[in-house]
Structure formats: structure tokens, C-alpha cells
Amino acid sequence: MSTRQHKIGSGFGHRSTAREVLSGLDLSGKLAVVTGGYSGLGLETTRALAAAGAHVVVPARRVAEARAAVAGIAEVGELDLGDLAGVRAFADRFLASGRGIDLLIGGAGIMACPETRVGPGWEAHFAVNHLGHHALVNHLWPSIRPGGRVVTVSSAGHQLSGIRWDDVQFDRGYDRWLAYAQSKTANVLFAVHLDALGREHGVRAFSVHPGAILTPLLRHLTRAEMVERGWVDEHGELADPEFKTPEQGAATQVWAATSSQLDGLGGLYAEDCDIAEPTDRADMVAGVRAHAVDPGEAARLWALSARLTGADAFAAAPR
Numbered sequence: 001m002s003t004r005q006h007k008i009g010s011g012f013g014h015r016s017t018a019r020e021v022l023s024g025l026d027l028s029g030k031l032a033v034v035t036g037g038y039s040g041l042g043l044e045t046t047r048a049l050a051a052a053g054a055h056v057v058v059p060a061r062r063v064a065e066a067r068a069a070v071a072g073i074a075e076v077g078e079l080d081l082g083d084l085a086g087v088r089a090f091a092d093r094f095l096a097s098g099r100g101i102d103l104l105i106g107g108a109g110i111m112a113c114p115e116t117r118v119g120p121g122w123e124a125h126f127a128v129n130h131l132g133h134h135a136l137v138n139h140l141w142p143s144i145r146p147g148g149r150v151v152t153v154s155s156a157g158h159q160l161s162g163i164r165w166d167d168v169q170f171d172r173g174y175d176r177w178l179a180y181a182q183s184k185t186a187n188v189l190f191a192v193h194l195d196a197l198g199r200e201h202g203v204r205a206f207s208v209h210p211g212a213i214l215t216p217l218l219r220h221l222t223r224a225e226m227v228e229r230g231w232v233d234e235h236g237e238l239a240d241p242e243f244k245t246p247e248q249g250a251a252t253q254v255w256a257a258t259s260s261q262l263d264g265l266g267g268l269y270a271e272d273c274d275i276a277e278p279t280d281r282a283d284m285v286a287g288v289r290a291h292a293v294d295p296g297e298a299a300r301l302w303a304l305s306a307r308l309t310g311a312d313a314f315a316a317a318p319r
Contacts, residue, residue, distance in 0.1 A: 005268060005278050005288060010261055012273030014211070018048035018250040021273060025258060028053035031101055032257070033094075033140070035059050035081065035133065036108030037074065038066035041153070041210055044250035045105060046074050049257075054103070059090055059136075061108075081108055081132025082118040084309055091139030100145040103257045106133040106187070107153040115174040122308075123169045125176075129183035134190060134305040141313035146202030150194055151256045154187040154207045154269065154292075159279075161185060162291035163301055185292045186301060188269050193298035195267035197314045204266030206256040211272070212242060213249035269293060 012021055032049050036042035037058035046056050050073040059079030060066030066076045079090040109129040116124035122131065137150055144150070160181035164170075170179055191207040198205060255273045256262065269276050269288040279287025291297060306312035 003278060003293070004265065005275060005293060007274045007277060008261060010255065010259070010274045012251065012255060014244070014272045015248055016251045016255075016273050017245075017247040018044055018254040019051065019247070021251050021255045022048055022052045022258065026053055027258070030054045030103065031057065031099055032103035032105065033057045033059065033101055034074075034105045034107060035079070035136070036153075037105075038062075038069040038076070041213060041246055041249045041253070042105075042107040043069055044246045045107060045254055046070055048247075048250060048254055049103070050074060052258075057094070059108075079136070081128045081136070082124065084119060084132070084135055084311075087132055087135045088139055091136060094140060095143055099143065100148075101140060101143050102145055102148050103151070104137065104140065104144065104148070105151045105153070105253050105257055106137070107253065108133075109153065109183070111157075111180050112176045114176065115170070121169070123174075123179055125179040125183040126168060126186065129180075130186035130190065131305055131309055133187070134302075135309040135311040137190075137194065138306075138309075138311035138313040144198075144203050148203045149257050149262075150191070150198070150203065150205040151253050152187040152191050152205070152207045153253055154209055155180075155184040156209050156212075156271070156286070157181045158184040158188055158209075158292045159289050162289075163189070163297060165300075168304070185289075186305075188288065188292035189294075189298040189301045190305075191269075192267045192293055192295060193302040196295065196298070197302075199266055204262070206262070206266065207269045208252045208256050209269070209271040209276070210249040210252055211244040213244045213246055267293075 032054045034046050037046040038060055050056050056074040058066055058070055058074045058076050060076050061080045063078050080086045118124050118127045161178045188207040191205040195205040252270050252273050256270050276288045
């Protein structure tokens with residue numbers, strides 16, 4: 001099967017920052033929605049987009065914290081991705097404002113958390129990282145302008161698991177890393193199918209691996225676990241030279257959302273500010289696994305997600 005999953009020689013790389021990617025780009029008049037845009041990589045994404053002139057809307061579960069973090073640079077709205085009624089309410093408020101969206105970056109998420117159930121008993125990684133974003137994008141679809149882009153923030157962790165079709169919700173034994181990995185595969189597959197559906201309307205979608213970065217996403221890991229993995233030393237200081245700063249970690253999602261180098265492309269997985277190459281190596285290295293970019297798997301996941309969330313803009317109200 002042929003693929004467009006190949007590097008394009010963007011000129012950026014592992015150490016590029018979000019502001020470097022946006023250098024010389026004027027986003028005045030553009031509106032960006034950035035979930036998780038008040039912490040870690042999301043905050044750096046918000047800062048970079050706002051500095052380039054975009055009006056940024058940050059949906060947030062912790063509204064007071066978000067308002068303090070992005071004061072003077074972004075608008076904050078209440079949203080809990082684990083609460084489908086709250087997702088719909090946020091979208092309804094936004095739609096009522098009559099504004100259009102040019103960039104939507106789904107960066108909020110959780111990683112390696114203890115077994116947690118949300119909504120009707122859904123596994124939290126799948127629910128928050130994927131289903132919440134599926135519902136949000138579909139509810140906001142009428143406001144996404146032609147020429148707009150949707151970017152989902154995935155991870156190299158997608159390489160550890162495809163979609164567990166026989167037990168998506170981990171009802172038969174929970175593994176926090178496999179649960180995270182499945183949700184990150186879901187982020188990639190979501191972009192694949194959204195792009196297939198949205199391209200005729202002028203909307204393209206991408207997924208990205210931001211790289212390894214010390215952010216609040218690691219809150220569920222102990223220092224001992226991070227020392228064992230070689231990420232930090234016994235004092236909690238960064239020990240892995242391959243780790244990025246938050247400014248560098250935000251670069252790929254900003255690049256995917258704005259770069260003219262991607263005009264005419266979509267449904268692709270990016271890393272280090274370029275399109276990633278396919279990989280089938282057993283060890284987790286750079287690249288994207290076939291199970292994450294398979295159009296059949298993407299369509300199957302979309303159908304499941306639409307059934308679970310009741311959100312499918314293309315089936316209910318195509319424009």
C-alpha cells in the first residue's frame with residue numbers, strides 16, 4: 001500500500017521551537033482553539049500562536065488555573081473532556097458566538113494514570129484523550145472554516161498498541177501504559193478519518209508526536225519510575241539529552257497547524273516538525289506504525305466513537 005508518510009524536508013527539526021516555526025507568519029484574524037492550552041506544551045502553543053497574532057480560545061477543566069496561566073493572551077472556556085454533556089455545552093456556547101475556527105489543536109490528555117472510569121464506565125485514557133476530542137470536533141464542525149486544520153496530539157506511545165477491538169475499555173484487566181498507547185493510536189486514526197471526511201470541505205487533519213518532555217502530563221509517575229527509565233536523576237533533574245524543552249515540544253503541533261509546506265496534504269502523522277516515516281521495528285523508535293494510519297481501522301474507530309458519543313457531524317448534518 002502506497003503512503004504519503006515520508007519526510008518532506010521542512011527545514012525544521014528536533015530542537016526547533018514553536019516561535020521559530022511561526023517566525024514571519026502573521027496569524028492576525030485567525031482563531032485557534034487549543035485544548036490543554038494552559039499547561040505544559042499547550043501553554044507554549046498558546047503563547048506562540050498568540051504572539052503570532054492569533055486569537056486563542058483555551059477550553060479548560062480547571063478554569064481559574066487556566067485564566068491565571070493565559071491572562072492577557074487567550075480566552076478561556078469551561079470544558080471537561082470526560083463529560084460529554086460538558087463538551088456539548090462548550091461547543092453550543094462557541095457556536096452561539098457565531099465565530100469561525102481556523103486552527104483546532106487537541107492537546108489535552110492524561111497519561112499512565114491509575115484505573116479510572118468516566119461517563120458510563122469508559123476507561124479514562126480512551127474517554128478523555130480520544131472520545132472527548134471526537135465529540136468536541138464533531139460538535140464544533142459547523143464553525144471550522146474552509147482552509148482550517150485540526151491537529152491531534154498523539155505520541156510515540158502509539159507504537160505499543162493498536163485498538164483493542166475485543167476490549168477497548170479494558171474491562172478484562174487494566175494496564176496503564178497499554179491504555180495510554182491505545183488512546184494515542186486513536187488520536188492518529190481520528191486524524192486519518194477526519195481528513196478523509198473533511199478534505200472535500202477544505203478542512204485537513206494531522207496528528208503529531210511532540211517528543212519526550214518533562215511536563216505535568218507525567219504527574220502519575222513517581223520520581224523512582226522516571227529515574228529507572230533514565231529520564232531524570234535522583235534529584236529530579238533532567239538526565240536524558242533527547243528530551244525537549246516545552247517550547248521545542250510545542251513546535252510540531254504548531255507547524256502542523258500552520259505551515260504552508262503542508263498545503264494539499266492531510267491525514268498524516270508528524271514528528272520533529274516533519275512528516276514521520278513508517279516503521280515496523282520492534283523497539284519504540286521514530287516513525288509511525290501501520291496500525292495507526294490504516295484507513296480501514298480509522299473508519300472502524302470513527303463508527304465506534306460516533307456510536308459511543310452520539311456525535312458525527314458528517315452523518316447528521318453535512319455542510
